[in-house]
Amino acid sequence: MAVYSSEFQLSTQGWNDVHDVTPKVAAVLSSANIQNGIATVFVPGSTAGITTIEYEQGVVEDLKSAINRLVPQNMHYSHDARWGDGNGFAHVRASLIGPSVTIPVVNGNLRLGTWQQIVVIDFDNRPRTRKICISIVGE
Amino acid sequence: MAVYSSEFQLSTQGWNDVHDVTPKVAAVLSSANIQNGIATVFVPGSTAGITTIEYEQGVVEDLKSAINRLVPQNMHYSHDARWGDGNGFAHVRASLIGPSVTIPVVNGNLRLGTWQQIVVIDFDNRPRTRKICISIVGE
Amino acid sequence: MAVYSSEFQLSTQGWNDVHDVTPKVAAVLSSANIQNGIATVFVPGSTAGITTIEYEQGVVEDLKSAINRLVPQNMHYSHDARWGDGNGFAHVRASLIGPSVTIPVVNGNLRLGTWQQIVVIDFDNRPRTRKICISIVGE
Numbered sequence: 001m002a003v004y005s006s007e008f009q010l011s012t013q014g015w016n017d018v019h020d021v022t023p024k025v026a027a028v029l030s031s032a033n034i035q036n037g038i039a040t041v042f043v044p045g046s047t048a049g050i051t052t053i054e055y056e057q058g059v060v061e062d063l064k065s066a067i068n069r070l071v072p073q074n075m076h077y078s079h080d081a082r083w084g085d086g087n088g089f090a091h092v093r094a095s096l097i098g099p100s101v102t103i104p105v106v107n108g109n110l111r112l113g114t115w116q117q118i119v120v121i122d123f124d125n126r127p128r129t130r131k132i133c134i135s136i137v138g139e
Numbered sequence: 140m141a142v143y144s145s146e147f148q149l150s151t152q153g154w155n156d157v158h159d160v161t162p163k164v165a166a167v168l169s170s171a172n173i174q175n176g177i178a179t180v181f182v183p184g185s186t187a188g189i190t191t192i193e194y195e196q197g198v199v200e201d202l203k204s205a206i207n208r209l210v211p212q213n214m215h216y217s218h219d220a221r222w223g224d225g226n227g228f229a230h231v232r233a234s235l236i237g238p239s240v241t242i243p244v245v246n247g248n249l250r251l252g253t254w255q256q257i258v259v260i261d262f263d264n265r266p267r268t269r270k271i272c273i274s275i276v277g278e
Numbered sequence: 279m280a281v282y283s284s285e286f287q288l289s290t291q292g293w294n295d296v297h298d299v300t301p302k303v304a305a306v307l308s309s310a311n312i313q314n315g316i317a318t319v320f321v322p323g324s325t326a327g328i329t330t331i332e333y334e335q336g337v338v339e340d341l342k343s344a345i346n347r348l349v350p351q352n353m354h355y356s357h358d359a360r361w362g363d364g365n366g367f368a369h370v371r372a373s374l375i376g377p378s379v380t381i382p383v384v385n386g387n388l389r390l391g392t393w394q395q396i397v398v399i400d401f402d403n404r405p406r407t408r409k410i411c412i413s414i415v416g417e
Contacts, residue, residue: 038177079340092344197360202374
């Protein structure tokens with residue numbers, strides 16, 4: 001049994017910016033020399049989230065539209081009233097999506113579907129440099 | 140420390156079809172001979188999701204209604220305009236719910252609540268045969 | 279490699295009661311003597327959820343408002359019609375948020391962002407005593 005941890009940086013534009021990080025996660029897995037176990041992909045911070053999606057321009061636009069509709073920018077946010085950040089909507093979106101996914105590792109590969117990618121979504125209202133953390137546990 | 144991975148097939152009808160997979164996950168855990176650790180249950184694919192729920196007909200109907208209300212089928216989806224699949228709503232629903240849950244294993248059992256079951260929800264617009272992946276890490 | 283499991287009790291008020299459990303999770307990690315790996319925080323039960331958030335009064339109020347808006351209390355729930363519990367909305371909210379988060383452990387610390395806390399949200403319609411389960415796997 002072994003554990004392997006790694007991080008990489010990701011430059012984002014905010015405003016529901018969606019990034020496919022699957023190749024980078026797969027590269028970390030290659031370095032880990034772990035054949036079977038689980039991989040957790042996590043974004044530190046409270047205005048970004050991680051999920052999986054078919055990373056296709058249409059679906060990505062559909063997800064952004066749904067997020068904008070469900071948690072609109074232009075309504076009252078107490079966070080903004082208190083702190084003036086103007087990104088209260090981003091905090092709520094991040095909490096609803098969640099900061100991580102955990103994926104089985106089977107025979108040295110991420111056990112994703114053929115059309116399923118790991119995406120980081122930056123909800124903030126400005127460009128950010130994120131660190132994306134991968135922890136793999138297995139043998 | 141050990142890792143144990145297994146998959147089983149699940150036939151679904153789509154359209155928010157909700158399946159209680161707790162007995163199958165518990166059976167995999169029994170085979171794993173792992174007393175303490177964590178179990179990740181994951182669905183490969185981009186039009187299904189996994190969460191926990193009290194698997195009772197009323198709650199299941201309530202969850203389906205909420206999903207239909209929050210991400211309606213009958214609106215514009217760019218995915219459908221591009222690909223003609225007609226399942227753009229299913230992709231968005233799957234991304235919002237997420238593809239996995241991770242559950243503590245304590246004294247050889249899944250540490251679920253008494254009225255808490257693991258469910259796979261198939262959001263697609265047609266019957267599917269899914270593979271459900273379980274990876275257990277522990278000792 | 280080692281696994282360390284622990285639980286603690288949490289008294290909640292229900293009605294979207296949000297509790298920052300980060301200090302308690304960090305204390306469990308200190309006891310675990312695990313430097314690198316992953317920590318899963320899980321709430322047994324079907325009317326509570328776990329996510330991360332900037333635990334600041336404004337954001338917490340914003341999240342509660344969003345949850346109330348997206349899954350209102352005052353609509354028809356089949357669960358209530360069948361069982362009379364009156365907490366159908368709580369079940370739906372819990373399924374949408376999910377029962378756990380998994381966080382990388384790096385150099386003996388939870389790899390959270392500076393302004394990112396682990397929160398338990400109790401959605402039920404009455405006070406509850408919850409058990410919060412932490413399972414840490416690593417070395």
